Amino acid sequence: xxxxxxxxxVVASVTAVSFGGATAKFLFxxxxxxxxxxxxxxxxxxxxxxxxxxxxxxxxxxxxHDSSPRPRRSRAAWLSxxxxxxxxxxxxxxxxxxxxxxxxxxxxxxxxxxxxxxxxVKGHGRRDLLWAGLAALGVVLLGWxxxxxxxxxxxxxxxxxxxxxxxxxxxxxxxxxxxxxxWRGVEPVAYAYLFGAAVxxxxxxxxxxxxxxxPRVWLTGLVVGVLNSVLPYSLELAAxxxxxxxxxxxxxxxxxxxxxxxxxxxxxxxxxxGELAAIACVAAASIGVGRQVRRRTG
Numbered sequence: 001x002x003x004x005x006x007x008x009x010v011v012a013s014v015t016a017v018s019f020g021g022a023t024a025k026f027l028f029x030x031x032x033x034x035x036x037x038x039x040x041x042x043x044x045x046x047x048x049x050x051x052x053x054x055x056x057x058x059x060x061x062x063x064x065h066d067s068s069p070r071p072r073r074s075r076a077a078w079l080s081x082x083x084x085x086x087x088x089x090x091x092x093x094x095x096x097x098x099x100x101x102x103x104x105x106x107x108x109x110x111x112x113x114x115x116x117x118x119x120x121v122k123g124h125g126r127r128d129l130l131w132a133g134l135a136a137l138g139v140v141l142l143g144w145x146x147x148x149x150x151x152x153x154x155x156x157x158x159x160x161x162x163x164x165x166x167x168x169x170x171x172x173x174x175x176x177x178x179x180x181x182x183w184r185g186v187e188p189v190a191y192a193y194l195f196g197a198a199v200x201x202x203x204x205x206x207x208x209x210x211x212x213x214x215p216r217v218w219l220t221g222l223v224v225g226v227l228n229s230v231l232p233y234s235l236e237l238a239a240x241x242x243x244x245x246x247x248x249x250x251x252x253x254x255x256x257x258x259x260x261x262x263x264x265x266x267x268x269x270x271x272x273x274g275e276l277a278a279i280a281c282v283a284a285a286s287i288g289v290g291r292q293v294r295r296r297t298g
Contacts (some may be wrong), residue, residue: 006242010251013235018228020260021108025099027220031094035208035217036224038200041092043191043225048233052190057157077182080196084172084179084188089196091168094161101158103269105260108136109279110162112256114169116285134288138281189233253283 024036031039045171063076099107179188204212212218 003242006239007251009235011241011254013232013239014229014252014255016227016235017256018108018258018262019266020224021095021099021259022266023220023227024096024224025104026098026266027224028100028167031217031220032208033100033210034093034200034204035211036221037096038197038204038215039095039218040225040228041089041193041196041200042220042244044229045190045195045197047225047230048186048190049194052185053185055185066258072159073182079183080175080178081188081191084175085192085195087171087175088192089199090191091165091172091197092198098158098161098165101154102162104263105269105279106255106265107158107162108259109256109282110159111169112253112282113163113164115173116282118170126273130271130288134233134285136279138278138285168180186233195227256283 024033024040093110095107098111167183182190259280260276
């Protein structure tokens with residue numbers, strides 16, 4: 001695979017995530033955010049669970065004549081997986097609750113503060129503070145833009161949900177390396193999504209169970225689950241085999257802009273000049289932090 005092809009995979013991943021999220025919001029009227037969140041984690045859990053099952057079957061076949069005892073998972077391994085699952089599933093649920101109340105492009109921009117904060121805190125450099133200030137400027141621009149962070153009680157509830165999603169994303173990033181030391185490949189992601197599907201089934205059936213009788217809901221859930229979870233993970237995993245983390249992070253930083261386009265195309269959520277400037281500030285801050293990380297680790 002060439003470098004250009006790898007970059008194309010990252011762009012395709014960002015596009016899938018952006019339009020998948022916008023598609024989910026477009027379908028909220030029929031199913032609602034609870035159901036869409038449940039369908040997303042369920043589809044991802046089933047698909048990735050099948051991948052893990054095939055991998056384990058292959059391992060079993062190779063070791064079927066090996067009588068040596070298998071190592072058991074430690075308590076730390078299970079606790080790290082539980083924390084990872086909680087962060088991932090909660091991030092999905094609160095993000096969908098948030099975009100049900102505020103413009104999609106604005107929501108993705110605010111959510112990006114999660115990984116950006118982690119990068120800045122781990123940096124401890126003067127330039128990291130500069131990028132943090134630029135991201136803060138972006139949030140301020142959203143606050144001062146008509147239709148941005150002003151819009152009544154529902155708007156502020158939406159902002160609170162997205163800030164919670166940003167916090168979960170930060171926790172997900174911090175827990176990831178710990179989980180990676182105990183679990184292999186897609187195992188933690190598959191188990192986390194299956195855990196989320198099991199936990200959310202009760203509330204979904206109790207509040208919106210009737211909508212699951214509509215086959216169209218399952219079809220849209222399949223589309224959203226593939227676009228938002230299965231496809232991006234597969235594309236990014238392939239791209240990272242060829243790209244360095246610096247280049248990867250730069251193209252991932254385009255997601256707020258892609259989300260704004262997806263919101264405009266699918267949801268007709270036009271953004272003002274101030275909101276577009278805010279998105280540009282956060283994206284530029286993400287790129288800047290990525291460049292700083294490369295200098296320190298390169």
